[in-house]
Each structure stands twice: as structure tokens, then as C-alpha cells.
Amino acid sequence: MSDQMSNAQPQFLTVGEGEAARDIAMLVRPAQAGNGAPALVWLSGYRSDMSGTKAVELDGLAAELGLACIRLDYSGHGLSGGSFGDGTISRWLEEALAVIRHVAPGRVILVGSSMGGWIALRLAQELARQGGGTLEGPKLAGPKLAGMVLIAPAPDFTSELIEPNLKAKERKSLAERGYFEERSQYSPEPNIYTRALIEDGRRNRVLDGIIETGCPVHILQGMKDPEVPHAHAMKLVEHLPADDVVLTFVRDGDHRLSRPGDIALLLSAVKDIIRSSTNRQMPA
DSSP states (O other), rough: OOOTTTOOOOOOEEEGGGGEEEEEEEEEOOOOOOSSSOOOEEEEOOOOTTTTHHHHHHHHHHHHHHEEEHHHHHHEETTTTTTTGGGGGHHHHHHHHHHHHHHOOOOOEEETTTTHHHHHHHHHHHHEEHHHHHHHSSOOOOOOOOOOOOOOOTTTHIIIIIIGGGGGHHHHHHHHHEEEOOOSOOOOOOOOEEHHHHHHHHHOOOOTTTOOOOOOOEEEETOOSSOOHHHHHHHHHHTTTSEEEEEEEEEEEOSSSSSHHHHHHHHHHHHHHHHHHHHHHHHO
8 A cells, every 4th residue: 555645744625704704724746747648536424434444445446547536524523623523425425526526626526435426326316417507606617527446235225214214212312312323333433313414315316317427337336334334225227217227235244344355346447437537538
């Protein structure tokens, strides 16, 4: 693993205005001069950050290949400002979109883990919608999507995986306190799910129709994932009928997919999409 990022200092971008303003931390690796391959964009999962194993390994691949790599911490995560309790899919999506527009790569490969897979799918929709202009505003410059790699993707997890399984005491806590807590396998601190997150999740659903990313999608999914059942990945594929989709099951894989063999699969999937994007760019 390259240690070229070990001395890198995070940059900060202010997103939002007034009381909603928060400083979003990002680590941006520039591409080597003359390298026209897509930039890699890392999108973390719920309560994860840009210093996790998969994020660091992805950056190491970028260093090896001379690619640009963009990592960020959502508000309330890692080095970023803002309160975790204020977080929603819309808020974290706004931050990811702002960072990508700020760095302004020409083409990107989105690499999203768990909730980051949901953010990636929503980014694809927003880049397509805003790139074409809207009734509210003019066309906005944005990168073209060259591909996606989604690791144990959890689109619509609030409405698909949390809401149907809420216990009576959790529903009561949501109603009375505005949130409920759940023990985390990965941290001594409990996971906190707010009513705002769940209500906003309904507004960001992607599994309610066809998702058109317009790019190749490679999904990696563990079959022993206790957080996101592998049937959820199969359901996602059904909503991507127009795209070139590869679904790889890891028979003994858990939710994190951070073991050396899992990381090798991830980096191989990213390299495959880099190759295919290069081929598509070449004149016929």
C-alpha cells in the first residue's frame, strides 16, 4: 500500500448557508499530468468515514495508476463539521454533490459502500437531472459518470430494511424522542436513527422505478451480510435493466467486505470499469 496520502492535509468546503452551513472535509488526490482516466470518488457508509480500509485502498490504487481520487466525510462523520443527528440522505447527497462540483473532474467512477451505494445512485440521478437543466435553474456543469462499483449497497435502507422491522419500543421512541438507538456491531456507541432520516429516506427512494445510471455498474455483495440481505442486491439489479450490471456474490462475505480477498475483488472491479471507460472513449 502506498503511503503517499499519509501526509496529505484535508481540505474543507463549506456547504449550505446560515444555520445549515457545515464544513465538509475532503482528501483530493490530483491525477498525474496527462492522465485522462476518470477520477475515483469514494462514498462511505452510515457512520463510516474516508479513512476506512476500503477508502484507503482505493486511494492507493489511484496512486498506483496515476488517477485522481476524491474522498469526503459527510457532515457529522470523521473530520467534517455538523451534527450527526442532523444527517439525512438529502443532506449527505448535497455534500457529496458539492464536493464533486468543487473538484470538477471531467469523468468519475463512483465507489459507494453500504449507504454510500444509495448516495451513488442518487448522485447519478441528480447529475443527469441537473446536467440537463431544470425548470428551477439552468444547466449545471458536472462530470460524466464512467461507472459505479457498489459494495453491499443499501439503497432505500430506511424504508426497506429499517421501517418494516421496527419494534414497538422503537416506534414509541421515534414518536416521543424523534430517534431510536440500536446496538452497533462495529462500535461501542449505538447507531442512532432519527425520524428526520427515515422521513427523508422516503423522499429519496430509488427502488420505486427504473434507475438509469447510463454507465456500467458492478455490485459486490456478501452472502453472510447481517445488515443488508443479499436479496436486496438482487432487487437492486431488477431496477437497473438498462445498464451493464455485474453482480458478484461473496459466499462467506460479511457486510464490510474488508478482508484482503474482498479488497482484491473491489480493486479488480474498479480496474475493469477503468478499462471499459477507456475503451469507450477511443474512436471507433
